[in-house]
Amino acid sequence: MPRGRQPSKRPKLKACRRCGALVDSKVNVCPICGSTEFTDNWEGMIIILDSSRSELARELQIEKPGLYAIRVAGRVVKRAAQ
Ligand SMILES: [Zn+2]
Structure with missing residues (x-):
């Protein structure tokens, strides 16, 4: 569902350094x-609707639904040991 390109209207988001949430x-x-620590240095965007059912949410250690960055500079994501 294309909504037209509005690059100049793109909301400016920053990512939480602790949990990766985009705000x-x-x-x-x-x-x-x-947390009060944020960074503009993030990549990728993911919307988590049901963190208990999302494998990516588990990988990124996301516990609450919301909008998250997939990669946040300086954030270390511990992957489940396997
Ligand atoms: Zn956070």
């Missing part, structure tokens, strides 16, 4: 984990 650049406290 508006005006937000000061992460609504997911309460």
Whole structure:
């Protein structure tokens, strides 16, 4: 469902360093984990609707539904040992 390209209207998002949640650049406290550390250095975007059923959510250690960055600079994601 294309909505037209509006590159200049793209909302500016930053990623929480602790949990990877993407929030508006005006937000000061992460609504997911309460962290106040954010970075603009992130890649990829994923919407988690049901974290208990998403394998990627498990891999990224996401526990709550929301919008997340797949890669956040400086964030170490521990993968389940297997
Ligand atoms: Zn967070």
